[in-house]
Amino acid sequence: MAWTTESRWNGVLVLLAVFPLWELLSRAKLLHPLFFPPMTRILRALGEIMLSGNLPGHIVASLQRAAAGYFLAAAVFITLGILMGYWQRLYNLFELVIELARPVPPPALIPVAILFFGIGNEMKVFIIFFSCAWPILINTIDGVRGVDRVLVNTALTFGLGRFELIRKIIIPAASPYIMTGLRISVAISLILVVISEMVGSTDGIGYFILNAQRSFEIPEMYAGMIVLAALGYTLNRVFVLVDGRLMGWHKGLTARLR
Amino acid sequence: MAERGRPSFRLAGLGVLVALLCLWELASRTGYVYEVYFPPITRIAGTFLRILLDGTLVQHMLATLGRFGRGYLLAAALAVSAGLVLGYWRLLFTFFEPLIEFMRPMPSPAIIPIAILLFGIGDEMKIFVTLYACSWPILLNTIDGVRSIDRTLFNTALTFGLGRWELIRKVVIPAASPQIVTGLRISLAIALILVTTAEMVVSNDGLGFFILDEQRSFRIAEMYAGIFTLALLGYTLNRVFLALDARVMGWHRGLTKKEIL
Known part of the structure; x- marks a missing residue:
């Protein structure tokens, strides 16, 4: 065995080897060059559509939809989750409805959304809103219910009112859970924006990829996929960064406790 | 509470x-x-019963379930095996980690156009899409499960002279199984989402096709009946999974409970 070191370079090497291998196999026609065009052609296509202004427009359209649905879901369902976690009666009232609505696969609602909103932006925002709802809601409820009784009782002893209690104790104490729900929903929002753009749209990155395949512009299709992967990666990194900033106190706290 | x-x-x-x-x-x-x-709920319910009894729903449901089952089980077999290998041999993992990190953030529906290109618009395409999307949670959870196994377990097994294959079969797989099951549960919901999506993009049967087609033909009661069926399917699959989980993994829950007490 020549390779015995467990360094990160191993993987980078493999990753770097994939590209020339793809290029070679495609040029030698061992891979069907129509279905697997050479890497250099894909990269050239990527450069062209990025510069022509075609792709940036699609990216912006997709990002706007994802952001609108995501932030709407965050605002509505964090609020609802805090209320439902805090007031047990409210939870009991809506538990059954939630349990029935949750197993609906979000794409199943696309036809309903098309019916009500047409195939414009509202339809996609609604679908993203619906699919991001569950992780945020369930995690927030869990977080609020898991708040240490001692914290709540201490706050009450010091004479905090109900709203102060929620603002100063419940929300900070539940925030790690809320962040988990928000993180899961970032990935979900991107998936659903792609799906809804594939089913009915005239722009957006999901539309772009499917349309490129249908017009047999295969290098463009791969270029779109690379952009999508980069987008998913970047969004995740941004979230981790924001999380680190906002929740730094929490990480510091738990690390110290250990 | x-x-x-x-x-x-x-x-x-x-x-x-x-x-x-x-x-x-x-x-x-x-x-x-x-x-x-x-449309009034009573009419939707009536429509649901009618298309359930004349076999329309059953036919589409079976098509969806067939694709779902093949994609999901294939993903389970492949991703668990790959995860065991990658989790066990650290060296191998270091080779593939960046590749995995590179491919994972791409939203899985983006694979649909390639799948159409390679497999056409038939069953294989949908099975491939499901297989691809389900593989990630299973693979990553399996790797994680294997890597976090208690060293003591390994050393004990080695002390008792277990060979490598016996070690994997008798120690690694059981010890990693709770996390493998977590991956399998996450993938269950993903599989249903991707089958439905693939059927909406191109198909001529299956529940995803049915729902979109009814909407396009403006048979709205039928559309709602289809959505209800899909929700029912999702709910049932989850229940079945939980029941199986309780059976197969009962030993694990018994174990952890005992340890806590």
């Missing part, structure tokens, strides 16, 4: 559900909401 199981509170939840359904029915019958978009 002692109130949770009390029947009066459960009844309250049921009351809210019934009230919502009645409200829908009334609003639709009185024309308060557009009746074409919100």
Whole structure:
């Protein structure tokens, strides 16, 4: 065995080897060059559509939809989750409805959304809103219910009112859970924006990829996929960064406790 | 949370559900909401029964389930095996980690166009898409499960002279199984989403196709009946999984409970 070191370079090497291998196999026609065009052609296509202004427009359209649905879901369902976690009666009232609505696969609602909103932006925002709802809601409820009784009782002893209690104790104490729900929903929002753009749209990155395949512009299709992967990666990194900033106190706290 | 199981509170939840359904029915019958978009619940229920009995729903459901089952089980077999290998041999993992990190953030529906290109618009395409999307949670959870196994278990097994294959079969797989099951559960929901999506993009049967097709033909009651069937399917699959989980993994829950006590 020549390779015995467990360094990160191993993987980078493999990753770097994939590209020339793809290029070679495609040029030698061992891979069907129509279905697997050479890497250099894909990269050239990527450069062209990025510069022509075609792709940036699609990216912006997709990002706007994802952001609108995501932030709407965050605002509505964090609020609802805090209320439902805090007031047990409210939870009991809506538990059954939630349990029935949750197993609906979000794409199943696309036809309903098309019916009500047409195939414009509202339809996609609604679908993203619906699919991001569950992780945020369930995690927030869990977080609020898991708040240490001692914290709540201490706050009450010091004479905090109900709203102060929620603002100063419940929300900070539940925030790690809320962040988990928000993180899961970032990935979900991107998936659903792609799906809804594939089913009915005239722009957006999901539309772009499917349309490129249908017009047999295969290098463009791969270029779109690379952009999508980069987008998913970047969004995740941004979230981790924001999380680190906002929740730094929490990480510091738990690390110290250990 | 002692109130949770009390029947009066459960009844309250049921009351809210019934009230919502009645409200829908009334609003639709009185024309308060557009009746074409919100047909009365009773009509949807009637339609559901009709297309269930004439076999339409069953036929589409079987098509969806067939694709779902093949994609999901294939993903389980491949991803668990790959995860065991990658989790066990660290060296191998270092080779593939960046590749995995590179491919994972791409939203899985983006694979649909390639799948159409390679497999056409038939069953294989949908099975491939499902397989691809399900593989990630299973693979990553399996790798994680294997890597976090207690060293003591390994050393004990080695002390007792277990060979490598026996070690994997008798120690690694059982010890990693709780996390493998977690990956399998996450993938269950993903599989249903991707099958439905693939059927919406191109298909001529399956529940995803059925729902979109009914909407496009403006048979709205049928569309709602289809969505209800899909929700029912999702719910049932989850229940079946939990039941299987309790059976297969019962030993694990018994173990951890004992340790806590």
